[in-house]
Amino acid sequence: MINEKSKKYDLQERLVKFSARIIKSIPSLKKGYASEHLQKQLIRSSTSSALNYGEAQGAESKKDFMHKMRLCLKELRETQVNLSILEEAELVKEDRIFEEIKRECKELIAIFTASVKKMS
16 A cells, blocks of 8 residues: 555656656757757756645645645646647657657646645
8 A cells, every 4th residue: 555655755756757858858859949948948847847846745834735736737737838839840859759758748737637626
């Protein structure tokens, strides 16, 4: 049986791995002004979700926890849109890598959406 602390750790680890995968995938994008702009924003939003989740674990109140969880969700959605823009603008050189990242992003959004709804 998995306890609550273990679940939290697993989600944090998953967010860290997701962020790291995005950072490692940057060379799989075409070079250019638009791509560079989106790459930087992609790194910011994906890492922000992991960082905000870490902050949520030390929240000072339920309200603070909810705020940080909503921030995680917001940053994951931004990451998802950024990935779609990169794909639509044909700035992705290796589709397979980004398909896996997009799938993981979608799953994380579903987890955070369910969590936020449950707590509301």
